[in-house]
Amino acid sequence: MKKLIVAVLASSALAAPAAAETGKVDTEAYVAEANAIIKDFMTNLKGELKRALKNEGPVGAIGVCQEAAPAVTRDVAAKHDWDVGRTALRLRNQDNAPDEWERKVLEDFIAQREEGADPKTLSVTKVVSSDGETTFRYMKAIPLAEKPCATCHGTNVDPDLRAEILKRYPQDEAVGFEAGEIRGAFTLSRKIN
Ligand code: HEC
Structure with a gap:
């Protein structure tokens, strides 16, 4: 799992945009940074999943998701400016439960998809200020891919795997x-002053 963590850390070492010194939040730069972290996270998690599915079979691969995803989340949170997580309305791990804003965004993503939007394009930003601190928040929808996601989240999960x-x-x-x-969403945040 080390490889996954290293790749995410490397991507989050991208130049951070200047904080809101000018009083203006550089949304575009923050979104670009968040998307780079998400891209690496996804690429690496998918790679690890595919390898684990091939070598250990679906039952063995559950450990990859169970250990890797929270480990990456903790590591990025501890060492970098961004908090990175995944959330969903229909949860596997209750630790990933959405807060109030995340829940509304997830509901909105699902409604937009039902109205014909391409789930790959769905994302939203928010700037929150409280107690003199400003936080930039970003969410991006995660559509379910047939491979490898449906093996463990699809409509026809093998009974041994389900057990x-x-x-x-x-x-x-x-x-x-x-x-x-829409399986869920990435949810990222960072303090910007
Ligand atoms: C080998 C089985 C397996 C495969 C394949 C798999 N997942 Fe998961 N998924 C899990 C497990 C186990 C968890 C719980 C991880 C945890 O404990 O944080 C999870 C959690 C998640 C979560 C976090 C929200 C929640 O419900 O806890 C999302 C989002 C998610 N998976 C999406 C996907 C997507 C998208 C794919 C395809 C790229 C995928 N998964 C492939 C097993 C799998």
Whole structure:
């Protein structure tokens, strides 16, 4: 799993845009930075998943998701300016539960897709100020790909795999997704002053 973490850290070392010294938030620069982190996260997680599915089979690969995703999230949060996570309405891991804003955004993403929007294009930013601190927040929809995602989140999950998932996540709600449906979203934030 080291490789995954290193790649994400490397991408988040991109030049941070100047903080809101001018009183203006450089949304475009923050979004570019967030997207670079997401791209690396996704590329590496998908690569690890595909390898694990091939070498260990789906049941063994569950460990990749279970350990890798939270490890990356913790590492990035501890060492860098960005908090990085994944959230969803139908959860596998309750630790990924959305806050109030995230819930509304997820509902909105799903509604937009139902109205015909391409889920790959759905993202939203928000600047929050409280107690003299300003935080930049960003969410980007995660559509479910047939491969490899549907193996563990799709409509036809193998019964042995389903049993193993339920052993680790007894409250799992994250199955039954069709390809192209919105599985959840990346959620990133960083303090900007
Ligand atoms: C080998 C099985 C497996 C595959 C394949 C898989 N996942 Fe997961 N997924 C999991 C597990 C296990 C978790 C819970 C991870 C945790 O504990 O944080 C999870 C969590 C998630 C979450 C976080 C929200 C939640 O419900 O906890 C999202 C979003 C997600 N997966 C999307 C995807 C996408 C998109 C793909 C395809 C690129 C994918 N998954 C492929 C097993 C899998």
